[in-house]
Amino acid sequence: MRFLAFDGLRGLFSLLVVLAHVPAATVLRQSGLSATGDTLVDLFFVFSGFVIVAGYEKRLLDGYGTGRFLVERLGRIYPIHFVMLMVFIVTEIAFATVLGSLGQQGRVPFEGDKAVEAIFTHLTLTHAWNVHEMPTWNFPTWSLSTEWAAYIVFAIALLVLRRHFLVFAVAGIAFSVFVLVTVAPEGMKSYHDYGVFRSILGFSAGAIAYRAFEVLNGREAFSSLPKPVFTVLEITGLAGLFGLQVILGATDFAVALPLVFTLLMVVFAYGKGHVSDLMCSRLLVYFGTISLSIYVVHVWIIMRAGNVVALTERLTGLDLVTYVAEGDARHLELTLSPLAANLFALAILATVVLVSHFTYRYVELPGQALFRRWAKRRPAVGGELGRVTAATL
Secondary structure: OOOHHHHHHHHHHHHHHHHHHOOOOOHHHHOOHHHHHHHHHHHHHHHHHHHHHHHHHHHHHOOOOHHHHHHHHHHHHHHHHHHHHHHHHHHHHHHHOOOOOOOOOOOOOOOHHHOHHHHHHHHOOOOOOOOOOOOOOOHHHHHHHHHHHHHHHHHHHHHHHHHHHHHHHHHHHHHHHHHHHHOOOOHHHOOOOOHHHHHHHHHHHHHHHHHHHHHHHOOHHHHOOOHHHHHHHHHHHHHHHHHHHHHHOOOHHHHHHHHHHHHHHHHHHHOOOHHHHHHOOHHHHHHHHOHHHHHHHHHHHHHHHHHHHHHHHHHHOOOOEEEEEEOOEEEEEEOOOHHHHHHHHHHHHHHHHHHHHHHHHHHHHHHHHHHHHHHHHOOOOHHHHHHHHHHHO
16 A cells, blocks of 8 residues: 655655755744754654554564565665765765865864764664764664664564554553653754664554554544545644644653654545645655655765865855864854855755655665565565464464
8 A cells, every 4th residue: 555645745854854954044944944854754753654564564464574574674775875875985085085174174084973883883774773972974874773673673573462563552652752751861852872762653653643544544434524624634734743843842742743743644644635635746756755865865965065165165265164063073054145045955955856866766776676586585484473373362
C-alpha cells in the first residue's frame, strides 16, 4: 500500500529542512520557522513507523524473514549514505592537501567533527549511538543511524512479541519519553547522543498511528466524511504541526510532538482532502521519492557554496561571511542582504534537487536493487517458526 500524500509531504518537508540549514538571513530564518527544520526529522520518524508497519508487519508475521527485512531496509538508506561519506572524505583530503585552509575555518583536518575514528562508525551506521561527543562528518545522517537502530528494535520486537507488537510501541514511547526528559541533556534536541530515543519514539508513534488508521478505516462514519471536512482536518493538522513546533520546540513538552504528528498521519493516510490532492501532485511526489537524497546531499552542497562565497570575499574584499563560535568549533554564516540571501537559498535548493535527481537514479536505485538481490538469497529462517508460533497464540 502506498500513501501518495505522504510522499508529497515528505518531499515538501525535505525542502524545508534544506532551507532551514542555509546559513543566511532568509525569510524562513527571519520568521523563526527555521527552528522547525530539526523537529521535522521527528515527523520523518513517524512517517517511517507508519509505513514500515503498514508494509512489513503482516509479511514478517507470515515468515518473510527478519534478516531479509533488515537487509532490504539497509539497502534503502546505506548506498547514498556510503557514497556521500566517501565524498566528504575526499573533500577533507583535498582541503588537507591541495586547497589548504580554504573552508577549514581554523580547524585541523581529520579532527573534531571530521575525526578519523568517526569514519568507522559511519560505515557501520552506529555514529549516532552515543559513541561520539559531537555530530560527525555528514551530520544530518545521525537520523539514518538512529533509524537503523529503530529497524533493528522493531524486527526484534516483532519476532518476540508477534501479534502483541503494539505493547512494544507503547513501551517504546514511554521509555523514550522517560530518557529524553530525565536523562538526555538536550531532550528533543538530542542528535548523536540520545537521538536513538527520538527515533524509537517517532517510530513507535507511527506504528500506533497506522493501527489507529486501520481501526478508523473500517468505520464508515469516519472514512465517508465529505472532502471539505477532510480538507479542514488537513489544514488544521498542518497549522498545528508548525504552531506546536514553535511553541513547544524548546521545552520538555516537545516530546509530545511525535504523538501529535500521529493525528496528521491518520488524516493524510486517507488522502481525501484538497491538501492531499496538492500533496499528490507529480512534482511533490517526486520530491518525496528523492527526499532521502535531498536530505543526505544537501549539507555538502551548502558547505561547498559557503566555501565559494568565502573565496569570493578573499578575492574581492567584500564583507560576505562571518564565523560564529559554537562550542569548540566555528560555523560559517553568510552576511548577505535579505534579497541576496533568499536568492542564494533558492539557488542552493535548485542545486540540491538537481543533484538528488541523479544520486537517486544512479546511487539509490542501483543500491536498492543490489541489496534486494542479497536479501532474496537469505532463507526465510523465521518462516515456519513464525507460522507455528502464530498458530499457538
